[in-house]
Amino acid sequence: MDRGNNFDMFGDEDVEETEMTLEEVVDEAAAMDRGDNYDDKEGYYAHRIGDIFNDRYKVLGTFGKGVFSTVVRCQDLKATSAANAEVAIKVQRNNEMMRRAGEKEIAYLQRLVDGDPDNKRHCIHMLERFDHEDHLCMVFEAMHxxxxxxxxxxxxxxxxxxxxxxxxxxxxxxxxxxxxxxxxxxxxxxxxxxxxxxxxxxxxxxxxxxxxxxxxxxxxxxxxxxxxxxxxxxxxxxxxxxxxxxxxxxxxxxxxxxxxxxxxxxxxxxxxxxxxxxxxxxxxxxxxxxxxxxxxxxxxxxxxxxxxxxxxxxxxxxxxxxxxxxxxxxxxxxxxxxxxxxxxxxxxxxxxxxxxxxxxxxxxxxxxxxxxxxxxxxxxxxx
Structure with missing residues (x-):
């Protein structure tokens, strides 16, 4: 693995972290008035900054949204080191077809993790899975x-x-x-x-x-x-x-x-x-x-x-x-x-x-x- 390379991959100076994106602001605003309804009209989870998933993960923002899911940026409140403090959680849309697709993906992800305990094969590692408000969730190591x-x-x-x-x-x-x-x-x-x-x-x-x-x-x-x-x-x-x-x-x-x-x-x-x-x-x-x-x-x-x-x-x-x-x-x-x-x-x-x-x-x-x-x-x- 190429973790040890010291050269500047792009030749540009490091870019500072930006403030919350417009998409994150809109997503948070949409979630503010959700009441007891955790889903939007298309079955996506209407997350809110500060939400806690699985008594462990605090929502910080959004990585993006796809056909099957939303990927949220979270802080692992039980992390043992700063390096592992941030994770990405893929929150599957709440319907039967999306759940089946998610379960199928999890089966492949588990095979990839089981065969690579040292995390050296350059395939993303799923850390755990759980359900949150009827949404299938997959937790991954966070990348940039x-x-x-x-x-x-x-x-x-x-x-x-x-x-x-x-x-x-x-x-x-x-x-x-x-x-x-x-x-x-x-x-x-x-x-x-x-x-x-x-x-x-x-x-x-x-x-x-x-x-x-x-x-x-x-x-x-x-x-x-x-x-x-x-x-x-x-x-x-x-x-x-x-x-x-x-x-x-x-x-x-x-x-x-x-x-x-x-x-x-x-x-x-x-x-x-x-x-x-x-x-x-x-x-x-x-x-x-x-x-x-x-x-x-x-x-x-x-x-x-x-x-x-x-x-x-x-x-x-x-x-x-x-x-x-x-x-x-x-x-x-x-x-x-x-x-x-x-x-x-x-x-x-x-x-x-x-x-x-x-x-x-x-x-x-x-x-x-x-x-x-x-x-x-x-x-x-x-x-």
Whole structure:
């Protein structure tokens, strides 16, 4: 684990803690007049600053709100040290479907904790679970912010330092190696679901609400947030841990450049953008894909569907991709648009090669986490 790194991950001065956010103020105001009703109209817990959960956790504020839950910042009143005094509590919405989803997530979280008693595998640790006013609650070690927030704050439109990317890559692949060993697919890996500590030198994968077993999955074209969705999902192949490696590669590109790699507005547009960078979809994948006919014709040429900017009607055209990237769209051109000094160019070439392997179109050829850790970009013995 990279806890001992002393370098400044972003090259900026530390940012002071801010006052309560507008969202926290609104949430608190909404809770002030709740009476005996602890839920809002959508089933979210209407928490109030100062609320006590489970006779132990005092609400300090809000980390954020998602489809399934609210995550609140709390002080552990029974903490034995200042380092453990703050926790994050995920408060599931109060309905039966959300509870089932929460219980499923807890099962995966418990497997991750049971196999990692020393907390070295870079997956978030659940500390306990309980019920509060009919809401299922999960207690986690507190982290500072997610990677999307970190990049927005420290590397917007330019990315973060290559040494920070390298450190994060090692920690991310360590987590994925561990998950692969347990047969767990995260299935929603993206910067929002990767968190870092306040020193920015410790990374953990979080939010296992979409997790599934690697060997028992139903084909669906919409698993994983679209920008991080692997082509095997969109093509309708049986999927497993390689979809997380794809998402990891796209995430690392984003950290390095400060921009999202593929911003397609549909699966069809995503496949177009991916082939511009990676070349033509292998015939083997097209033949296996349950949804291939939506995107490829009988000659294995791509069927691109776009809206006419004037009429708004769908226009279909055929694109004959080559087996290589469209000129100017290849990874090296995107990662190193200008000539760099020799040492920087070497790291850039190593990083481009790592991403090429993480982003193989054929999931059976995609780099495995254990091999990624041995790659020259990640191997600390090859600095």
């Amino acid at each position: 912010q997610n990677l999307r927030q970190a990049v927005r704050q420290h590397g917007h439109k330019r990315g973060i330092q290559v040494e920070a990317v390298r450190s994060y890559a090692r920690q991310l692949f360590t987590a994925l190696k561990y998950m692969e060993r347990l047969g767990i697919v995260h299935a929603d890996l993206k910067p929002d679901n990767i968190v870092v500590n306040d020193k920015y030198n410790l990374l953990k994968v979080c939010d296992f609400g979409s997790a599934c077993n690697a060997d028992d999955n139903e084909i669906t074209p919409y698993l994983v947030s679209r920008f991080y969705r692997a082509p095997d999902i969109m093509m309708g192949l049986q999927f497993g841990c390689p979809i997380d490696m794809w998402a990891a590669g796209v995430t690392l590109f984003e950290l390095f450049t400060g921009r999202i790699m593929f911003m397609g507005q549909s699966n069809n547009q995503m496949l177009k953008l991916i082939q511009e960078v990676k070349g033509k979809m292998p015939l083997k994948i097209v033949r296996k894909g349950f949804f291939s006919e939506l995107h490829f014709d009988v000659d294995n040429d791509f069927i691109y569907k776009e809206k006419d900017k004037v009429t708004g009607r769908e226009v279909i055209r055929t694109i004959k991709f080559e087996n290589r990237a469209v000129p100017g769209h290849d990874l090296r051109s995107q990662l190193m648009p200008t000539k760099l000094p020799e040492a920087e160019a070497k790291k850039g070439m190593q990083f481009a090669d790592l991403l090429e392997r993480c982003l193989m179109l054929d999931p059976s050829k995609r780099l495995k986490p254990a091999d990624a850790l041995k790659h020259p970009f990640c191997d600390l013995s090859r600095k």
